[in-house]
Amino acid sequence: MKKLSLKVLYLIVMTVVFGLALIVFFTVDVQVQEAQNKEMLAEEARVFAAEMDAVWEFIQNTQKRINYTSDGAYEFKGLHCAIVGKSVGILFSANNDYKIRYTNFNPRSVQGLPDGFEEKALTLFNDDRSQKEFYEYSEFNKERSFRYARALEVDSSCLECHGEPAGELDIVGYPREGWTLSSVGGAISIVIPVDIYQEVVVSNVTRDVGFFLLITIVIGGVIYFITARFVFYPLDKMKVAFSDIQGGDLHVTMEESHLTKEISDLAKNFNEMAREIKTVYSKLESEVADRTIELREANELLKKQRDILQRLNIELEQKTKSKDDLLSMVNHELRTPLTSIITFAEISKTKSASAADRQSWEEVEANGQALLAMINTMLDIARSDAGSIKTIVEVIDLGDIVSSVKATVVSLITKKRITFKASIDSDVPLIYGDYEKILRMLENLIGNAIKFTSEEGCIELKISYDAINNTVLILVSDSGIGIAQEDMERIFERFEQVDSTSTRHYGGSGLGLSLVKEYAALQNYSIAVESTLGKGSTFTIIIPKKAIVKE
Ligand code: ADP
Secondary structure, three states: OOOOOHHHHHHHHHHHHHHHHHHHHHHHHHHHHHHHHHHHHHHHHHHHHHHHHHHHHHHHHHHHHHOEOOOOOEOOOOOOHHHHHHHHHHHHHOOOOOEEEEEOOOOOOHHHOOOHHHHHHHHHHHHOOOOOEEEEEEEEOOEEEEEEEEEEEOOHHHHHHHEOOOOOEOOOOOEOOOEOOOOEEEEEEEEEEOHHHHHHHHHHHHHHHHHHHHHHHHHHHHHHHHHHHHHHHHHHHHHHHHHHHHOOOOOOOOOOOOOOHHHHHHHHHHHHHHHHHHHHHHHHHHHHHHHHHHHHHHHHHHHHHHHHHHHHHHHHHHHHHHHHHHHHHHHHHHHHHHHHHHHHHHHHHHHOOOHHHHHHHHHHHHHHHHHHHHHHHHHHHHHHHHOOOOOOOEEEOHHHHHHHHHHHHHHHHOOOOOEEEEEEOOOOOOEEEOHHHHHHHHHHHHHHHHHOOOOOOEEEEEEEEEOOOOEEEEEEEEOOOOOOHHHOOHHHOOOOOOOOOHHHHHOOOOOHHHHHHHHHHHOOOEEEEEEEOOOEEEEEEEEOHHHEOOO
16 A cells, blocks of 8 residues: 555544534534524514513503493493404514514414414413423424414403303304403414525625634644645755665764654664764774785785695696606516516426426515515505595305415415415305405415414414304405504504514514405495514404305
8 A cells, every 4th residue: 555645644533523614613503693683583583472461451551441431331342352462463473574474373364374383382381380481493384494482371451252161152253152260362473584694694604614723724824834834844955864874874863852752863863874884884994904914915915825735736746747757657667577577487387407496496486576565555555545446346255265365365374374264164155355456465475474473383374154144254364473462553553563673673664454454444345454573473353244145
């Protein structure tokens, strides 16, 4: 719904209020005028009635002299109260619209018969003797008129002609009505035309309404002017001030010296609010400026760090490239000739005629194998660091692993005359895993076992199924030097060896076990070690339930 402006609403309310007041005033004024008129007409009728009474009384007082001779003998000259009263009434009404007449229920002539209004009045007077007059607006000769009736009480003078005995002829020869003293003998009926008075009412009401309208317009105008001056005008100014603030002009102020306290207070509050907004805004601005500087500084720092990072990245890329180059160099430049040396040593060993030559070739082959294993481990570690190691999970029969390991181990153990046993229980299930990685883990573990076991010792690879825990266990045991309890954890860290001086004695890089641990983790396997110093060690790869193929 469209909202009305305060001014329009104010004008509508004023119009409605003044309109209603006008209607009420008009209605009341018409009624008051009518009532006043009625009273005025009644008063006028009373005057007429009193005049008729005076005529009646005059005749009554003088008729003895009129209707008697100077000798005192009765000589009716045609004059008595009723005749004179009626005649005066007829004469009075002759040339105007006024009517004065006498009436009763049983008149001596038909002219005296009562009409509707008069019957009503006579009935009222007869029924209630305290009622002496009756008047109202009523039709007379089809015109709205003011009708007045006054009761005529029978007095002693009336009894002469109208008193008892009823039916006896009176002095003028009419039968008497048989009235008694103080009874109602009839009524004097007066008709006054109202058109002139009606015109007066109309003109009075018109004048009053006109005056009321004039006063209303003047009062309304004054009220509107005062309201506009002291309310609308300041409100309009405030509206403009608010839109100025909204538009960003925070220096706007309002005139505080107004005639009305409320508007002055409002203006003061507005100025106070504008000041506060200005303060908050300037605070905000300085905070924003501070934040912008901080942001700029942070941005610059970030830029610097990004540059450093970019530089480091480039360096890293170069280093990675160098490392990759080194790896491919190691791969190509070391492994290729080493493999050739090992193959050559194998062939030469079988072709050697003397036992001394064969032994020499066997040593070359064994050392070559050890070196190759070390290079392979280093390459694996490097690949793992580069994140380029991928696991290829497949279903594996661990029997195949045992066969592969056996073939690799044979050449390593012959020199040391170590007994190597490899077995797999018949209930070992198929597993999920990376064949190459499991092989590399076992090569490392068995390689260590050979390395740390003295001549004529024994090494065992045993694969079994733990039905209780539903796991497959790959155990590599040796009867070697053993590992102290406190070293059992750290030997799985890179470059950690129980005794670094042993490097020279046993050889090795300290990387084998860390690779075993990483490969185990890659396949979700775990690794455990048990050992007794001087008696030997057992490394166990535990393949969990979820890596076991369900049958
Ligand atoms: P390394 O190349 O030195 O063998 P590893 O990581 O394979 O490196 O082994 C770390 C160290 O753990 C070895 O140097 C050795 O001290 C100890 N170790 C590993 N396997 C055995 C074992 N079977 N018997 C005794 N000590 C072992």
